[in-house]
Amino acid sequence: xxxxxxxxxxxxxxxxxxxxxxxxxxxxxxxxxxxxxxxxxxxxxxxxxxxxxxxxxxxxxxxxxxxxxxxxxxxxxxxxxxxxxxxxxxxxxxxxxxxxxxxxxxxxxxxxxxxxxxxxxxxxxxxxxxxxxxxxxxxxxxxxxxxxxxxxxxxxxxxxxxxxxxxxxxxxxxxxxxxxxxxxxxxxxxxxxxxxxxxxxxxxxxxxxxxxxxxxxxxxxxxxxxxxxxxxxxxxxxxxxxxxxxxxxxxxxxxxxxxxxxxxxxxxxxxxxxxx
Numbered sequence: 163x164x165x166x167x168x169x170x171x172x173x174x175x176x177x178x179x180x181x182x183x184x185x186x187x188x189x190x191x192x193x194x195x196x197x198x199x200x201x202x203x204x205x206x207x208x209x210x211x212x213x214x215x216x217x218x219x220x221x222x223x224x225x226x227x228x229x230x231x232x233x234x235x236x237x238x239x240x241x242x243x244x245x246x247x248x249x250x251x252x253x254x255x256x257x258x259x260x261x262x263x264x265x266x267x268x269x270x271x272x273x274x275x276x277x278x279x280x281x282x283x284x285x286x287x288x289x290x291x292x293x294x295x296x297x298x299x300x301x302x303x304x305x306x307x308x309x310x311x312x313x314x315x316x317x318x319x320x321x322x323x324x325x326x327x328x329x330x331x332x333x334x335x336x337x338x339x340x341x342x343x344x345x346x347x348x349x350x351x352x353x354x355x356x357x358x359x360x361x362x363x364x365x366x367x368x369x370x371x372x373x374x375x376x377x378x379x380x381x382x383x384x385x386x387x388x389x390x391x392x393x394x395x396x397x398x399x400x401x402x403x404x405x406x407x408x409x410x411x412x413x414x415x416x417x418x419x420x421x422x423x424x425x426x427x428x429x430x431x432x433x434x435x436x437x438x
Contacts, residue, residue, distance in 0.1 A: 163191070163426065164187070164190050164191075164422070164423050164424075165190065165193075165269070165312055165314065165422050166193070166419050167194075167195070167388070167389055167420050168183075168193075168415070168419035168420070169194075169275070169316040169387060169417035170194050170196060171196050171415040172415075173194065173204065173205065173226075174199055179408065179415070183408055183419060184209075187419065189230075189421055190233065190267070191229065191231040191267070192214075192419075193262075193273030193274075195226070195260075195273070195274075195315055195316045196275060197218070198222075198224060198225070198226050199220050199222070199226060200221060201218050204228065209230060214230040215230070216228060216230055217238045218262075219241070221258070221259045225259045225275060226275075227262045227273050227274070229263075229264045229266070229271060229273055231266045231267075231271075234266075235265070236264065236265040237265040238262065239262070239264070242300050243256050244261075244263075245300050245303040246296070246300055246303065249296075249299070251292065252296055252299075252300070255292070258277075260276070261275075261300075265309070268310060269310050269311075269312050269424075270307070270310060270311045270312070271312050271314065272312070272313040272314070272315075273314055274314070275316050276290070276293065276316060277290040277293050278318045278336070278337070279318065279336050282339050290318075291345055294349060297349050298345070298349045301313075301351070305353070310395055311354070311392040312392075313389070313390040314388070314420075316386060316387050317346065317387070318386055319338070319342050319346050319386060320332070320337055321346060321347070321356070321388075323365075324363075324364070325385040326385075327381070327382045332384075354390040354391065355396055357390065357391050357399055357422040358385070358404070360391075360396065361401060367404055368383025368384055368385050368406075369384070369385050369386060369387035369418050370384045370387060371383040371409055372416060378410070385404075387404075387418070389421075389422045394428070395424060397428050398427070398428060399423075399424060400423040400424065401422070402421070402423075403421050404420050406418050
């Protein structure tokens, strides 16, 4: 099973890119962020013709998340309120379409578009911290469901210095501040692990390059697009790939897709083999 995440930065603008990548990479399930389109205008027919079912939560011009899957998408949950009913903060945060999950082929796929935060100390920064705190409460409930969990998305956080092209300059600033990192780590707890770091310990691997400052040409990127696996799925992990070539296309998203391949079954405990 191949699961992927991609901030497409407007699905209508990047529709041909997405269709081409779906054809070449052949993911089984995908979480998309920044679709930037109302549900009525989402290109559902085109994606279904390409073999993908869709679950969507969008809004005009901003934010927007979606799930694509070759298999049925069951028990779709939109927003934090789906697991936090009666939580007024969860309801308020749900006005921005940033959270969607679905049950796909034995896996709960949770797709997130974490707020950027603008700058440390700003009102948007405080919103981001409140959003992450709500995510922690949401995940506490999700864990009680007993479902295999894969959490994907644009997290807008370089969790460690090795996720930044210039940590001496960038650490402490927006997307790399101590409070953001602590808040995300609190969400992950002891059970969720970064799929990419199961295989690659080194720096120099990015998923996002700013459109400004010739960041792509100079390879000055960040790794902020993540897939997190619970303990069961960690044992099924085979490989994690950043599809960097997509960022080099004409008029691309500023993000590259990232995918994880999972085996169909847990490894045999008696075989002595390990997947990572």
